[in-house]
Amino acid sequence: MxxxxxxxxxxxxxxxxxxxxxxxxxxxxxxxxxxxxxxxxxxxxxxxxxxxxxxxxxxxxxxxxxxxxxxxxxxxxxxxxxxxxxxxxxxxxxxxxxxxxxxxxxxxxxxxxxxxxxxxGATDLVVFKAFFDRTKDWADIEAMLEVGTPDAHEALGWLVELLGPTDHRVDRLRALMRTPPTP
Structure with missing residues (x-):
């Protein structure tokens, strides 16, 4: 170890x-x-x-x-x-x-x-990483979305509830959800 x-x-x-x-x-x-x-x-x-x-x-x-x-x-x-x-x-x-x-x-x-x-869980990890809003966290979120481990819509719902619908982190997650994964 x-x-x-x-x-x-x-x-x-x-x-x-x-x-x-x-x-x-x-x-x-x-x-x-x-x-x-x-x-x-x-x-x-x-x-x-x-x-x-x-x-x-x-x-x-x-x-x-x-x-x-x-x-x-x-x-x-x-x-x-x-x-x-x-x-x-x-x-x-x-x-x-x-x-x-x-x-x-x-x-x-x-x-x-x-x-x-x-x-x-992956979905909750997405929410926490979006809160931190660091470049490496968004890369981590993108990596999770690419393999499909989080429920992106649930994570988005939590972000809207906790941060409000106009927060830039909500917009950023929405944009990642619209971007198709790279092969």
Whole structure:
């Protein structure tokens, strides 16, 4: 196993042991929803508990994942925080609304490094990536659409509900949905 894979497995086991509902997102989940996964050096964890549970969640993580009271305040303010395990970023995203409740119902377990881990569903991953609105996220969305893993219409519906029908990210997803996949 690689060092990153070891950390992912340890985080999953620690959260499972403390019954903290979670799923991995980002490039890790993307690897299971595209034909050509891309590399990453961070670990994205969606937590299906609210920001009020930050301290309990931090305590459930492996002790090598460093947190402070300042990080708990960031979660209370932003619903998310970046912690570190040595030089590996561990990005935690807490549930802050109905969409997150929906996301919790669409996770699935996949084989990973001799065990199984929970990952986000492709459709929900599209929504999160559209929120971030980075060039690499749109490339990831396009890669998922090319292989047909997400329900693009459902993702579009969530974006319209959460961002409004005139948001530029809604328009960008619509444009990708109209573009035929390249062979």
């Amino acid at each position: 690689t060092e990153l894979a070891d950390k992912i497995v340890a985080i999953d086991a620690a959260l499972d042991a403390r019954h903290v509902p979670h799923a991995f997102g980002g490039a890790l989940a993307l690897a299971f929803h595209t034909a050509e996964p891309r590399g990453t050096r961070d670990i994205d964890v969606n937590l299906f508990c609210g920001p009020d549970d930050a301290a309990t969640t931090f305590a459930a993580l492996p002790p090598e994942v460093v947190s402070s009271p300042k990080d708990a305040r960031a979660v209370a303010r932003d619903g998310q925080v970046r912690l570190f395990w040595d030089d590996t970023p561990v990005d935690l995203f807490f549930s802050t609304g109905a969409f997150h409740d929906h996301v919790a119902t669409g996770t699935r377990r996949v084989p990973f490094a001799g065990t199984t881990i929970p990952i986000l």
